[in-house]
Amino acid sequence: MKALTFTLRETPPERLDLSPLTPEKLASVDKREIGKIRLGMSKRGLTVSDLFKVSGSDLKTIVFEGGSERFDRVGTGLVDGTIRVVGDVGAQAGRQMRAGLITIEGNAGPHAGSCMRGGRLEIMGNAGDHLGGPLAGELAGMNGGVMIVRGRAGAFAGDRMRRGVAAVLKGCGEYAGGRMIAGTLVVTGGVGRLPGYLMRRGSILLDRAPQELSPSFVECGAPDSSFAAVMDRYLVADGILKRPLLGKAPGKFGGDNAVFGTGEILFRR
Amino acid sequence: MQRLMVNGVAIDDTFAEAFGMRATAIIITGPNRKWARQAAISMTGFATSVIGCGCEAAIDVELPASQTPDGRPGCRVMIFAVSTDELQKQLQNRLGQCVLTSPGSACFADLKGTADLKLGSALRYFGDGWQVSKKFGGRHYWRVPVMDGEFLCEATTGLTKEAVGGGNLLLLAESNAQALAAAEAAVAAIEKVPGAIMPFPGGVVRSGSKVGGKYKGMTASTNDAFAPTLRGVVKSELGPDINAALEIVIDGQTSDAVAAAMKAGLGAVTKLGPAKGASRISAGNYGGKLGKFHYHLKDLLP
Numbered sequence: 067m068k069a070l071t072f073t074l075r076e077t078p079p080e081r082l083d084l085s086p087l088t089p090e091k092l093a094s095v096d097k098r099e100i101g102k103i104r105l106g107m108s109k110r111g112l113t114v115s116d117l118f119k120v121s122g123s124d125l126k127t128i129v130f131e132g133g134s135e136r137f138d139r140v141g142t143g144l145v146d147g148t149i150r151v152v153g154d155v156g157a158q159a160g161r162q163m164r165a166g167l168i169t170i171e172g173n174a175g176p177h178a179g180s181c182m183r184g185g186r187l188e189i190m191g192n193a194g195d196h197l198g199g200p201l202a203g204e205l206a207g208m209n210g211g212v213m214i215v216r217g218r219a220g221a222f223a224g225d226r227m228r229r230g231v232a233a234v235l236k237g238c239g240e241y242a243g244g245r246m247i248a249g250t251l252v253v254t255g256g257v258g259r260l261p262g263y264l265m266r267r268g269s270i271l272l273d274r275a276p277q278e279l280s281p282s283f284v285e286c287g288a289p290d291s292s293f294a295a296v297m298d299r300y301l302v303a304d305g306i307l308k309r310p311l312l313g314k315a316p317g318k319f320g321g322d323n324a325v326f327g328t329g330e331i332l333f334r335r
Numbered sequence: 336m337q338r339l340m341v342n343g344v345a346i347d348d349t350f351a352e353a354f355g356m357r358a359t360a361i362i363i364t365g366p367n368r369k370w371a372r373q374a375a376i377s378m379t380g381f382a383t384s385v386i387g388c389g390c391e392a393a394i395d396v397e398l399p400a401s402q403t404p405d406g407r408p409g410c411r412v413m414i415f416a417v418s419t420d421e422l423q424k425q426l427q428n429r430l431g432q433c434v435l436t437s438p439g440s441a442c443f444a445d446l447k448g449t450a451d452l453k454l455g456s457a458l459r460y461f462g463d464g465w466q467v468s469k470k471f472g473g474r475h476y477w478r479v480p481v482m483d484g485e486f487l488c489e490a491t492t493g494l495t496k497e498a499v500g501g502g503n504l505l506l507l508a509e510s511n512a513q514a515l516a517a518a519e520a521a522v523a524a525i526e527k528v529p530g531a532i533m534p535f536p537g538g539v540v541r542s543g544s545k546v547g548g549k550y551k552g553m554t555a556s557t558n559d560a561f562a563p564t565l566r567g568v569v570k571s572e573l574g575p576d577i578n579a580a581l582e583i584v585i586d587g588q589t590s591d592a593v594a595a596a597m598k599a600g601l602g603a604v605t606k607l608g609p610a611k612g613a614s615r616i617s618a619g620n621y622g623g624k625l626g627k628f629h630y631h632l633k634d635l636l637p
Contacts, residue, residue: 231471250471289484290366292441293469293476295405296487300472328465
């Protein structure tokens, strides 16, 4: 069976809510009705057939041929199957996904992987601010699964993260891992100001020492670490990184002592 | 009793009788081979027999750095007990006293089973609030701060109910030196069999036992039928040429592992021959009524 493919006709003239186009939601829709699903966010209310040429029938594998930074909420709440976007996406890609795989071959907007609970979200390009972070009023951000940004991420990457593994490979902006509750945030390529700001628990793993830390982080030695070895092997084996991140005896800053204080920033020395 | 002869070694037409047990396996690693082995040896010390030790345990196989989860030298350790509760208790105590304490050690699960046994999930409280839980790659670890850094320990390991304890070989020789040589050859061969351990000192037991005894409260007592100094006064199993008998006891992750181990042992002892080693090989059983697993020597000959 060929993947259910939505080929973009032209750049959408309005922001789109693509959350109805997931395997689970489409399973309850008659094939002929798919074209009538409303995606546009303006009063015009563009439908699937206004925007895309639809082909293929395998609901478990959805492909968007062509993307746009107006593609919001791609793969929201995904519980099974795969979604691939050949292009960019807008805000909240993979938000609250629980399982399955989402691959964004271009860039993603803000709140990518927001509050995801499981599965794997892979962004080949850059991601916006608040990677995995909660929306206003929500208590926790990323809550499980694996999120990989092959490019750069904006500010507040891993904001209020609680569980899972998030990796940013070409650096990220300020406040990486800010307000982390737990979980693991991996950043190679450098972090901006104040990583781990107000983190309670959790691990931020870096390929180099952070440039500017909050003064409430304290230096915590660098003994040999089996955890670093196991983590390094996992990151390489899982295809997240090409080479080991931390090395045999990474340095550690403990904090943020302005709050709970049992978080850590581990970095290759 | 009918006997087969293999390379001049007489093989009794009898069988080893073994029992179903609960077992688990873990990998212990260390900064080098010496300290990985030390942690494993400490953990499996005083674990020769469930009769008095609560469990039977030994190193199954040594692992090179390339085959362990953290890329350091390690040992695969197997522990056997008669109940899940006892196995959990022994595992937890031995891990806490012998592995946690050993310099640079780390501990990983190495068995997928029907149920979970606690490893780090029990030991984490040693961290006094500073322990860290980490979940990635489908596995759950605990990191406990200790004086040389951190003790990394997987949260749980698996339990198998398919394990078998009590596979055995009795090696009968004309002299003590020949019996010991035969036993050492068998141990060396069985050590290469994956999933099988020999819990007694160096893999060998010289005080084989029978069930019960004349004194109240003794669940096991000396196997007088195989004691050479009693061969004139009891109903002995020993002929006039036998002056020493040693036993190899084998516990296996599966029945097949026990059979493979016994086969390897038989092969090594018969290859050694009666001039240097054992002149006769037998096996211990209880008439076949107590144990579910029977390993007939004639089926396992090389």
